[in-house]
Amino acid sequence: MQDHTIVAVTPATLLPERVTEPTAATARTRPLSLTRWHPDSLATSWLWTLAVTTLAAITRFWALGFPNEKVFDEIYYATEAQELLRYGYEDNRDYMFIVHPALGKWLIAITSELFGNNTIGWRSAPAVAGVLSVVIITRLAMRIFRSVLLGVVAGVLLSLDGISLVMSRVALLDIFLQAFILAGFAALVLDREQMRDRLGSLYEAGVDLSERVPALGPRPWRLIAGVMFGCSFGVKWSALSFWVGFALVSLFWDRGAMKAVGVEAPWLACVKRSWLGAFFSLGVVGGATYLLTWIGWFAGENSWNRHWGDTHPGNGLFALLPSSLRSLLDYHHQAYIFHSTLYTPHNYKANPWSWLVLGRPISFYAPSSSDLSGCGATKCSREILLIGTPIMYWAILPVLGWLAWQWITTRDWRAGFIGMAFIAGWGVWLHDIRRTGFLFYMTPLMPYLVLGLTMAVGALLSRAAEDPVPALVGSAAASEAAETEDEPVRTVGLREWIAVRGIPLTRMLRTGVVVLWLGAVVADFIWMWPLYTGGLLTYNQWLQHMWFPGWI
Numbered sequence: 042m043q044d045h046t047i048v049a050v051t052p053a054t055l056l057p058e059r060v061t062e063p064t065a066a067t068a069r070t071r072p073l074s075l076t077r078w079h080p081d082s083l084a085t086s087w088l089w090t091l092a093v094t095t096l097a098a099i100t101r102f103w104a105l106g107f108p109n110e111k112v113f114d115e116i117y118y119a120t121e122a123q124e125l126l127r128y129g130y131e132d133n134r135d136y137m138f139i140v141h142p143a144l145g146k147w148l149i150a151i152t153s154e155l156f157g158n159n160t161i162g163w164r165s166a167p168a169v170a171g172v173l174s175v176v177i178i179t180r181l182a183m184r185i186f187r188s189v190l191l192g193v194v195a196g197v198l199l200s201l202d203g204i205s206l207v208m209s210r211v212a213l214l215d216i217f218l219q220a221f222i223l224a225g226f227a228a229l230v231l232d233r234e235q236m237r238d239r240l241g242s243l244y245e246a247g248v249d250l251s252e253r254v255p256a257l258g259p260r261p262w263r264l265i266a267g268v269m270f271g272c273s274f275g276v277k278w279s280a281l282s283f284w285v286g287f288a289l290v291s292l293f294w295d296r297g298a299m300k301a302v303g304v305e306a307p308w309l310a311c312v313k314r315s316w317l318g319a320f321f322s323l324g325v326v327g328g329a330t331y332l333l334t335w336i337g338w339f340a341g342e343n344s345w346n347r348h349w350g351d352t353h354p355g356n357g358l359f360a361l362l363p364s365s366l367r368s369l370l371d372y373h374h375q376a377y378i379f380h381s382t383l384y385t386p387h388n389y390k391a392n393p394w395s396w397l398v399l400g401r402p403i404s405f406y407a408p409s410s411s412d413l414s415g416c417g418a419t420k421c422s423r424e425i426l427l428i429g430t431p432i433m434y435w436a437i438l439p440v441l442g443w444l445a446w447q448w449i450t451t452r453d454w455r456a457g458f459i460g461m462a463f464i465a466g467w468g469v470w471l472h473d474i475r476r477t478g479f480l481f482y483m484t485p486l487m488p489y490l491v492l493g494l495t496m497a498v499g500a501l502l503s504r505a506a507e508d509p510v511p512a513l514v515g516s517a518a519a520s521e522a523a524e525t526e527d528e529p530v531r532t533v534g535l536r537e538w539i540a541v542r543g544i545p546l547t548r549m550l551r552t553g554v555v556v557l558w559l560g561a562v563v564a565d566f567i568w569m570w571p572l573y574t575g576g577l578l579t580y581n582q583w584l585q586h587m588w589f590p591g592w593i
Contacts, residue, residue: 072301075241077234078187086189090179093196097175100200101168101209106160108575112211112425113405119163119212122150130341138345140376144275144334145214163212170220171209175199177220178488181227184234185455185492186499194559195495199488201566203430206573208484211405211425215484217276222283223488225269226458229291232262237298244302251303254310263291263322270323271330273485278380282465283485288323290458292316297454339365346372383477390477393470397438401591402428403480406575415577422583426572427481428592432565436558437490440497455496462489498559501551 080086111119121131121139125146131139148170153162178199183192199205208216239257243250270287273280295315299307338344350367354360359367391401406425413421441463448456466486470478571578572586587593 069245069247071241071245074301075237075244075298077238078184080183080189086183086192089189089193090176090196093179093193093200094172094176096197097172097200100206101171104574105164105168105210108406108408108425109160111160111163113213113403115163115212118146118149118214119153122146122153122163122212123158125150125337126154128341128343129337130344132343132345138375138379140379141214141277142275142331142334143337144272145217145277147334147337148217149212164210167212167216168209170216171205174205174216174220174223174488177223177227178491181223181230182492182495184230186495188499190502191495191499194498195491198433198491198494198562201430201562202433202487202491203428203566203569203573204481204484205487207405207425207427208481210574213481214276215481218273218280218485219488221269221273221276222280222287222485225266225273225284226287226462228262228266228269229287229294232260232266232291233294233298235262236260236295237301240298240302250299251305254299254304254314257314260318260322263319264326266291267322267324267326268330271327272334274327274331275334278376279469279482280485282469283462284323284327286461286465287458288319290461291323292319293457294454295319335369338369346375381473381476384475385477387477387479389479391480392474392478393467393482394474395591396467396478396480396483399429399431399434399480399592400589401480402426410580413577416579416582418579418581420580422578422580423575424572424583425575426592428569428572429480429483429487430562430566430569431588432558433494433562436494436497440493441490443497444493455492459489459493459496462486498555501555502548 121143124130124132125143131143131146148166149163152165152169156162156165175196179192179196181192182195183189186192205216205219208219236257240250240254243255248255266287270280270284274284292311292315295311296307299310304310338347341347346368347365348368349371350362350364353367353371354364355362355367359370362370389401389403395401404424404426406423408423410420410422413423415421444456444459447453448460463486466483466489470476470482569586570576571582578586
């Protein structure tokens with residue numbers, strides 16, 4: 042039998058998925074949902090990835106050392122990074138006790154050791170993390186949307202996101218949180234592909250999976266995901282909601298794969314073939330990874346609270362633990378109390394509802410205008426403002442509504458995990474809106490919001506079921522037009538040209554909307570660039586950037 046190609050285009054997918062029909066010897070055709078995607082040209086996909094990476098690197102490393110002083114919370118994290126280099130633990134007695142784990146500060150310390158105890162040294166690690174996040178999301182979007190073009194769109198959008206950009210250019214912790222959580226999620230997507238490919242091979246070979254699913258082999262990507270989530274928790278505890286949420290999503294993915302190959306009791310099959318392994322990889326390995334981030338604290342005789350357990354033996358099972366572990370648990374208890382009762386007033390405090398509309402950005406750096414000159418006016422201004430790229434950011438809310446509808450009506454797995462990420466990165470903060478919160482808490486969530494925007498772009502660019510069939514396609518007029526289209530001079534209207542090409546007018550309009558929006562995002566990013574990098578402006582120019590009172 043002669044091979045031919047089955048082509049299917051899903052919403053948010055520009056490139057077709059290609060699956061070769063089985064030969065006569067094959068028992069069954071593998072479901073398309075169990076087939077791995079590969080780009081038409083692997084080299085081309087990586088060249089595009091390199092181009093997006095270059096954009097991210099330029100925007101994140103350009104003039105990285107400015108300003109040549111500690112800004113905002115760099116006074117804590119850059120200082121503690123130096124203490125880690127000297128002692129192996131934080132010994133900052135000038136401030137409150139240390140309320141975040143050490144891994145993010147260790148990363149800052151590594152580049153400080155390489156490039157010096159200066160702004161370049163402090164900020165190089167966050168900049169590298171920001172670039173890596175762009176690389177990961179570009180490759181990830183290519184896979185989940187099965188499109189090189191949409192992968193490039195996702196990478197460019199994250200490169201141009203003001204929150205991710207500014208957090209990549211200062212020695213704070215949240216950009217590490219973004220990178221580790223995104224890496225863990227990407228590993229789960231690769232695990233999903235690997236597991237579905239194995240099930241698809243069994244199904245294609247004619248194995249009856251309805252009552253019994255054989256062992257599916259090792260799942261190294263899920264193990265890597267556990268390590269990445271453990272590292273993210275070692276940066277900030279707010280990673281926990283993503284860790285738990287994405288672990289649950291992974292279990293649902295396994296259940297969906299079991300159902301796709303005809304397993305009659307998919308949940309039971311998941312318990313046997315997935316859940317125990319998931320508990321070990323995502324739970325035990327992740328927890329062990331997190332514990333390893335405290336090695337410096339364990340080794341330091343003078344690290345904060347290190348010997349609390351020596352004088353507090355405790356009762357019951359708690360008393361059976363080594364004193365150092367009891368000390369660490371008490372440390373965690375005190376840090377939890379601090380975080381859960383943090384109601385301190387702050388000039389840039391913002392509740393979660395305001396994060397969705399950029400209600401209160403954060404000024405990281407704003408020297409007095411009396412100290413500035415050279416802008417060509419009597420009064421100058423400089424500021425590093427943590428704020429999302431507005432034209433991009435304000436599209437998020439309507440897209441979230443569309444994604445919810447997509448999940449309700451189609452159970453699209455991509456809409457599902459973006460929804461879970463939104464709950465993990467934003468919804469968990471709603472339990473106590475009195476708590477002191479800041480816009481930079483959105484940093485780990487931004488890649489998934491970008492994926493949501495990319496999915497909407499893909500839906501607009503893809504052929505839709507309601508697209509009308511052009512009247513000229515297949516007609517004598519179309520054939521005549523096609524035969525003469527290479528003539529040097531020919532009078533033809535735009536609508537006729539579109540019809541001859543077989544492009545529905547509605548699709549052209551949707552494409553126009555995407556092009557205009559992407560162009561507006563790029564223009565807005567260029568307009569906001571001085572605020573992201575502390576560029577010198579006249580006071581009037583700076584005031585023109587302050588669109589709302591809450592931005593000042």
